[in-house]
């Protein structure tokens with residue numbers, strides 16, 4: 420177990436195999452947490468995340484589960500508890516987006532996006548809260564999106580289901596903060612455009628337009644999201660719950 424603020428703590432990062440989730444896993448491990456790295460399909464990438472963590476002096480384990488299934492999610496928590504103990508720090512990060520998510524999207528696509536992004540977050544928080552409430556300690560960050568705050572005026576793809584799912588994650592977190600405090604603090608992070616597999620297919624033209632509209636004039640890195648997530652889980656944020664923080668280079672601002 421590494422040294423640091425989260426030494427002795429067990430963290431679970433859903434979708435920790437790649438992108439933003441991987442950077443969060445690394446950041447929490449650097450702070451001493453033992454990190455459960457969840458994935459649904461990319462086992463190799465999850466193992467690579469674990470290798471990177473170990474190379475940096477941390478430790479953790481890999482856990483496969485499709486978070487859209489409560490049964491699979493619950494079995495994952497059982498496995499983590501039996502391997503390492505109850506989850507202290509939860510980052511509900513797993514999410515999907517689709518460029519077919521527009522005015523003509525099939526109903527099945529709506530259901531899949533909502534079931535991973537919203538139901539998946541609910542399943543994880545619901546399972547985590549049992550032991551968090553019993554032990555009077557729990558820290559949760561849910562990864563939303565600027566699309567959950569306001570629909571994009573720049574992107575032609577409208578992201579109707581995605582934006583709705585991410586707005587709902589914010590509402591869910593606010594309600595949970597009220598219901599489960601003081602034992603559990605729960606906040607949202609709403610990233611803007613971050614360079615990951617999810618956004619890799621975006622055209623250069625679209626990327627350039629977004630950067631041109633962004634005050635800090637760049638695309639975000641997974642580490643930008645990881646630092647904010649780490650802060651919100653830490654004791655430095657002990658008076659913060661039920662809030663949403665945007666990391667978007669300024670392209671979206673809260674009122």
Ligand code: NAP
Nearest residue numbers: 434436437438439458459460461485486513514613615617
């Ligand atoms: P990504 O590179 O596509 O990675 C997605 C991660 O989620 C992968 O680890 C993937 O694992 C996992 N995942 C997907 N479906 C899952 C499921 N049903 N059960 C468990 N894990 C699942 O995406 P990213 O850009 O890092 O996005 C991470 C989060 O940030 C998402 O919630 C996304 O909506 C949000 N976000 C991203 C951006 C951006 O610009 N990139 C902006 C705002 C918000 P497998 O490969 O194993 O399925």
